[in-house]
Structures are given as structure tokens and as C-alpha cells.
Amino acid sequence: TLFSATASPHSVLSRHVRSGIQATFCHTDWLHYKGHCYGFFLEKMTWSEAEVECQHNRLGAHLASILTKEEGDVVAKYISMTGYKGHVWIGLHDARQDRRWKWTDGSLHRYSAWEPKQPDNWGNTEHCAQLTAKYSKHTHASTKKPRQDPGHILQLSVQGWPPVRSACLLPSEKRGTKLLKG
Numbered sequence: 001t002l003f004s005a006t007a008s009p010h011s012v013l014s015r016h017v018r019s020g021i022q023a024t025f026c027h028t029d030w031l032h033y034k035g036h037c038y039g040f041f042l043e044k045m046t047w048s049e050a051e052v053e054c055q056h057n058r059l060g061a062h063l064a065s066i067l068t069k070e071e072g073d074v075v076a077k078y079i080s081m082t083g084y085k086g087h088v089w090i091g092l093h094d095a096r097q098d099r100r101w102k103w104t105d106g107s108l109h110r111y112s113a114w115e116p117k118q119p120d121n122w123g124n125t126e127h128c129a130q131l132t133a134k135y136s137k138h139t140h141a142s143t144k145k146p147r148q149d150p151g152h153i154l155q156l157s158v159q160g161w162p163p164v165r166s167a168c169l170l171p172s173e174k175r176g177t178k179l180l181k182g
Contacts (some may be wrong), residue, residue: 003090013127025130031074031075031078032166033071033074033078034071038064038075038078039083040078040079040084040088042084047063047089047093047128048114049062050089051089051091051104055167061088062091062103062105063089063091063104064090064091064131065090065091065092065104065105066090066092066098066111066113066131067103067107067110067113068111069111069112069113072113072131075131075133076131076132076133076134077136078132079131079133080133080134084133085133085134086132087130087131087132087133088130088133089128089129089130089131090129090130090131091103091104091105091129092104092109092112092128092129093128094119094121094128095127095157097127099119101119101129105147114128115132
């Protein structure tokens, strides 16, 4: 799981009234990027389980929202630096199964980096997105179950910065890792 919070390196997290979680500092082994802390966790779970984990057990965050190419590349590089080469769950989903993709934290879906021919909704079962972190780059793919054991990543916002989204990035397999972003 990758957990991200708005923060400065090494601190305690505190609740933020409007935008989820805010952190005073990032944990030692987390990535600090533009007012967010990202923490990566290797825990196998479904997309829904990963989102619940982010909200309830990881300080009220969500699966990560990747809103720019730069953010996606930085997060992908961070995940790659852990040695993990699989897929991670992100907060992009098609909950209503109407091909209208949304981020779990409510951020507008204006950017995505779909792999070629994605999203394809293979077998009318692919309504969740995963981030593929290879060579410090990223792509998105629609999937129900990950291709391998993925993780997740969580993100939080740094205290003192303007309110930002919360998210958690998890692996894209039934059981895997995640990235939390807050």
C-alpha cells in the first residue's frame, strides 16, 4: 500500500475538516511530493478492499488520484525504487459501469494515461483502474483482478498547504499492494 498525506517529512497526522487527512510531516520512508506524502504497502486485496482499507485503517484517505503526468511519473518512480514491479490500485473507477470514470476522492477526471486499447471493459467486468509502474513511468489499465500481486499507495496532504485530495493506491490483483494518497 502506498499512503500519501499532505505533510513535511516525518510527523504525526491530523484530521482535516474538508479534504480528508492532513499530515504535519511524512513518515521516514514515505515520498513527499507537492504537499502530499505517499506510502507504499505490500498487502494483497481487491480494489474495494483497498479503498476501504484506505478510508478506515489508513487515516481516512482514498486510493490515489493521479491528476497529472508529472505526478504519475513521480509516484511510479517511487514505487519502482521499492523494487516492486507489479501493478497497484488507484482511485480511478467506473462504479456505475457506464464508462464514466471517476476518482474516489471526487477529483475531476481530466487526465489519464491509459495503456493502448484501454479501458476495454473486457467481459463487461473491468470497472477499476491500476497503475503500472515500469521504468519510472506509468500507465493505467482497466481491470477487475490484477495481473500479478499488486500493492497500494496512500496519499495525504501536508499541513499548512492548501486543502488537497486524499487517496490510496493499492495493488491491482485480488490480493496485493496499495498506494494511499491524502
